[in-house]
Amino acid sequence: MHTTAISTFVTLLLFLVHSYLVPYLTLVDVVPDILLIWIVYLAIRRGQLVSTGAGFVIGLVLDLSSGESGMLGLAALTKSVGGFMAGYFFNENRMLQVLSGYQFIVAVFVTSLLHNVLYFLIFLQGSGMGWWDTFLRYAVPTSLYTALLALLPMFIFSRKYVS
Amino acid sequence: MRRLLDTALTYKEYLLLTVCVLLSIFLLAAQDSPQIRRIRSITVVSIGFLQDAFGFVPNYFDLREENRVLREQNVTLSEELSRLREAAMENARLRKMLELKEVGRYEYVSANVVGKNFQLLRNAITIDVGDEEGVAANMPVITHAGLVGKIMVTSSRYAVAQTLFHTEMRTSAKVQRGRADGILVWEGGASLKLKNVAKTLDVQVGDEVVTSEYSSIFPPGIPIGVVSKTHEITGDLFQTIEVTPRADLYRLEEVFVVTQVPDTSRVAVEQRASQ
Numbered sequence: 001m002h003t004t005a006i007s008t009f010v011t012l013l014l015f016l017v018h019s020y021l022v023p024y025l026t027l028v029d030v031v032p033d034i035l036l037i038w039i040v041y042l043a044i045r046r047g048q049l050v051s052t053g054a055g056f057v058i059g060l061v062l063d064l065s066s067g068e069s070g071m072l073g074l075a076a077l078t079k080s081v082g083g084f085m086a087g088y089f090f091n092e093n094r095m096l097q098v099l100s101g102y103q104f105i106v107a108v109f110v111t112s113l114l115h116n117v118l119y120f121l122i123f124l125q126g127s128g129m130g131w132w133d134t135f136l137r138y139a140v141p142t143s144l145y146t147a148l149l150a151l152l153p154m155f156i157f158s159r160k161y162v163s
Numbered sequence: 164m165r166r167l168l169d170t171a172l173t174y175k176e177y178l179l180l181t182v183c184v185l186l187s188i189f190l191l192a193a194q195d196s197p198q199i200r201r202i203r204s205i206t207v208v209s210i211g212f213l214q215d216a217f218g219f220v221p222n223y224f225d226l227r228e229e230n231r232v233l234r235e236q237n238v239t240l241s242e243e244l245s246r247l248r249e250a251a252m253e254n255a256r257l258r259k260m261l262e263l264k265e266v267g268r269y270e271y272v273s274a275n276v277v278g279k280n281f282q283l284l285r286n287a288i289t290i291d292v293g294d295e296e297g298v299a300a301n302m303p304v305i306t307h308a309g310l311v312g313k314i315m316v317t318s319s320r321y322a323v324a325q326t327l328f329h330t331e332m333r334t335s336a337k338v339q340r341g342r343a344d345g346i347l348v349w350e351g352g353a354s355l356k357l358k359n360v361a362k363t364l365d366v367q368v369g370d371e372v373v374t375s376e377y378s379s380i381f382p383p384g385i386p387i388g389v390v391s392k393t394h395e396i397t398g399d400l401f402q403t404i405e406v407t408p409r410a411d412l413y414r415l416e417e418v419f420v421v422t423q424v425p426d427t428s429r430v431a432v433e434q435r436a437s438q
Contacts, residue, residue: 012213019214019278019289026413028353029328031281048176056183063190064206066280066287066323073190075282080183087176122191123284123330137351138284 007042011058014038025149030141032149035062036115039079040086040108041153044098048087055083074122082115100158109147116142204318211289211321214278229416236307269382271305271419272296277321279415284351286328288415293317296420301380303421309386309409310334310374311418322420326412327355327387336387336406337375341365344375347387347406354391357404364402366393372406382423 014035025032035058043051059079063072089098089107098104116139124131171178274296278289292298294317304311304324312326325332327349334347336357343364345357360366370390374381392405 015210016213019210019280023279023281023413026281029351029413049179052176052179052183056186059187060190061206061210062280062282065210065278065289066282066285071191071285072193073187076190077184077187080180080187084176084180134284134351 003046007046007054011038011054015061027141027145030138030145032145033112033115033142034146034149036079036082036112036146037108037150037153039083040089040104040111040150041099043083043086043111044089044091044095044104044107047090048084051083051087051090052080053083056080071123074119077122078115078119081118082111085114086111096157100154100160102154104154104157105147105150108150109143112143112146113139116140204316207289207316207321207323208318211277211291211318214289215275215291215321270422272298272422274298274322274418274420276415276418279413280323281413284330286326286412287315288312288324288326288418290322290324290418290420291320292420293320293322295319297422298322298420299422302423303374303381303385304418305385305421306410306415306418308411309388310381311410311412311415313380314420324418324420326415327408327410328412334381334387335375335378336372337383338364338366338390338404339371339373340367341370344377345404347372354405354407355388357390357406358401360402360404361400362395362402366390366402366404368393382421385421 018035022031022034039051039055039058042054056076056079059076060073062075062079066075086107089103091098098107117135120131120134120139124134272292274290274292276288277291280287280289288304288311290304298314298317300314300317302314304313310327312324312329312332314322315325316323327334327347330349330351332347332349335344336347337344338357338360341364343360343366345360347355347357349355357366357372368390372387372390374383374385374387376383386409388406388408390404391407393402395402
């Protein structure tokens with residue numbers, strides 16, 4: 001109960017960070033996905049079930065707050081699949097090693113890449129934009145940038161738990 | 164029954180994923196139903212309230228830069244005001260001479276950007292005005308620099324606007340000098356693309372791009388951006404024109420909503436014609 005309350009509070013806090021600080025981190029038009037980093041963290045810390053559910057709820061709130069009429073459910077779908085995928089990195093016995101090591105970065109990158117592939121597969125349906133071009137132009141840089149940003153929590157964990 | 168429950172518990176992760184995926188697909192399919200609109204409205208109010216409450220955080224960091232920009236703008240605007248007064252007087256004289264009718268001006272509602280929703284290729288902002296201030300869907304959103312986008316959804320106190328950096332945004336635009344009309348779209352990157360402009364039309368780098376009279380949503384003449392690149396592809400009838408927006412769409416803080424309601428009969432007839 002206590003852990004769930006803290007997770008909910010952190011999620012709300014990250015929504016605010018997503019709204020206010022992430023636009024300042026935008027490189028050209030590549031936006032890091034800090035909420036996905038949080039979903040991967042939840043997956044490693046609390047398992048596939050929690051990360052899938054959290055992915056769905058976070059995605060749904062993102063969809064609803066975007067105010068769009070055409071793509072409601074897209075972020076919910078991609079983030080719940082992302083959460084499910086990230087759940088494969090869950091290992092109860094090596095939780096802290098994963099969070100404080102390169103595995104966390106790999107988990108964020110792989111999850112983000114899969115998330116973006118699924119996102120663009122649906123989002124670009126019926127549009128004139130090329131899937132491959134968009135994938136190279138957005139999906140890969142976004143995943144790299146998100147993974148780069150995941151270095152920050154990784155270093156915090158490595159200082160806190162490994163030393 | 165017990166066995167079924169055991170199986171469900173064994174595969175609970177897969178079951179949850181299936182439920183989440185099915186719900187998402189249902190939402191994607193349900194699109195614009197009244198129930199979804201209601202939930203969306205509640206979410207916009209809640210998120211808008213939270214973003215509004217914590218809005219002081221980035222503003223504090225930006226205050227110094229904002230002051231500098233405002234001082235610069237103040238000087239420029241004072242100078243411009245003086246010139247405009249002269250121009251208005253001259254305009255009034257000329258209109259009288261030509262006996263032209265006074266052109267109706269638009270009304271604006273100022274708003275603060277309380278949230279930015281930058282997702283992959285779907286950029287939107289949340290502003291702190293809504294139904295109570297007379298803001299409605301499809302109203303244009305501008306800054307002192309130029310066009311920002313249009314209102315998508317409103318609630319009583321907040322509204323969400325789609326910016327020009329959104330792949331679903333289509334704007335009828337015109338190159339001011341050469342009078343070439345086209346459709347402005349965004350396909351990623353830091354610039355917009357003006358499409359459907361014939362190769363024979365004269366468009367040069369540095370030309371100003373404004374909203375055109377063909378738009379059923381935007382009033383004509385709102386500055387959008389400047390032509391930053393033009394190139395032609397052999398065998399293509401049209402030229403490719405890149406436009407850099409005047410408004411900094413990633414650093415928006417205050418905007419204005421033009422409370423012009425689109426001509427619904429025009430929108431309806433255009434939609435029917437395009438079907």
